[in-house]
Amino acid sequence: MGKTNLLDAIYYLCFAKSYFNSQELLNISHDYEGFRIAGVFLKNEKEESVECIYKNGKKELILNGTAYTRFSRHLGHFPAVIVAPDDAVIINGGGEQRRRFVDTILTQIDTAYLDHLIAYQKILQQRNGLLRNTPAGKMPDEALLHVFDEQLSLYGNAIFEKRKTFLPLLAEKVNYYYHQISDEREDIKISYQSNLLQTRFQDLLLQNHRRDVLLQRTTEGIHRDNLLFFLNDYPAKQTASQGQRKNFLFALKLAQYDILREYKSFSPLLLLDDLFEKLDHSRISRLISLIGQPDFGQVFITDTEEERLKKIWGEETSQLQFVKL
Secondary structure (H helix, E strand, O other): OOHHHHHHHHHHHHOOOOOOOOOHHHHOOOOEEEEEEEEEEEEOEEEEEEEEEEOOEEEEEEEOOOOOOOOOHHHOOOOOEEOHHHHHHHHOHHHHHHHHHHHHHHHHOOOOHHHHHHHHHHHHHHHHHHHHOOOOOOOOOOOHHHHHHHHHHHHHHHHHHHHHHHHHHHHHHHHHHHHHHHOOOOOEEEEEEEEHOOOOHHHHHHHHHHHHHHHHHOOOOOOOOOOEEOOOOEEEHOOOOOHHHHHHHHHHHHHHHHHHHHOOOOOOOEEEOOOOOHHHHHHHHHHHHOOOOOOOOOEEEEOOHHHHHHHHHHHHHHHOOOOOO
């Protein structure tokens, strides 16, 4: 029920989680104990079935009749990119949103990166747990803290190196797509902000031991990395117009799509939720010229007006298949 729910169901089958609701209870209809989502994908001319069942707090993900023991192994099997109205937070929000954007790309194309990220998050939670459980005014078990520092550095350095290597490619793609979408000729830059660019990870952790104990959390590390977006050498977050931010967002998402397609050697799914409601005609036209190419791949679009979609596509409506909800 609901057009956004349909897109989210497709996304769920690709990522084993909702794009819009991080809490599974919010994905269950009222008065029900769980849900079941199932779909069939055509990948490399072969049909593959995916089923996800959530009931009584337990989730099961099944690919072609076989249940996964680790959901993380499903990531990247059916790559997808979603663009939703609230995605403006990637431009306007904090560093966490931009880290998540980069991680969503890298975890779909690099299994080792995904494993390192999972391990890092687990050790980070354990280290933070040690800091929280240490009585005020006391130092935590130094031997255990040293072990956590070593492990955090091991996985954190691997993540840092991958991000540092990857970001020039992302910046190049974003720059290309921004100028495809925009009439303007702004100079686009993406800067990677990380303390590891100046300091070894273990040294960084050691330098901040007392601060970490005082605040009861790990204050520095790759979980604090950030991306800075610039237009003509000015920070986009503070100075970009509404139109420029939309252009930047579309450029980021199309760059994500292009990178996934290159690494996977087949086209991801593109999911567009209620975008044409708030876009001007010229921006819509340039976007359609990019995603409307016959070899682009499959695109799902939600909209409240069928006639608007027909008008946008013009003579190319033969490419469209309408599903009314």
